[in-house]
Amino acid sequence: MLTFELNPNHDELTIHTDAEGLQELQKQLGFLLKGSSHVHMMTPAWGGNELTEDHQAENTTLLSKVTIFRWRDSPTTT
Numbered sequence: 001m002l003t004f005e006l007n008p009n010h011d012e013l014t015i016h017t018d019a020e021g022l023q024e025l026q027k028q029l030g031f032l033l034k035g036s037s038h039v040h041m042m043t044p045a046w047g048g049n050e051l052t053e054d055h056q057a058e059n060t061t062l063l064s065k066v067t068i069f070r071w072r073d074s075p076t077t078t
Contacts, residue, residue: 005060016056032070
């Protein structure tokens with residue numbers, strides 16, 4: 001299970017997950033660490049299988065697609 005939900009004010013994101021969902025998130029982050037510029041995670045209704053479609057909290061908006069971008073690393077300062 002991996003769901004991303006917005007609270008009723010749409011100003012707070014909550015992530016609900018179990019061990020399998022954490023493995024999926026880790027896999028997606030691994031793609032970014034290996035050089036991908038972005039990853040998409042979607043529910044089955046949106047053509048994916050990374051996110052689940054079951055609400056985990058009341059009065060929230062379930063996100064059907066989450067995109068994570070990796071930007072160029074900032075230069076290290078000493």
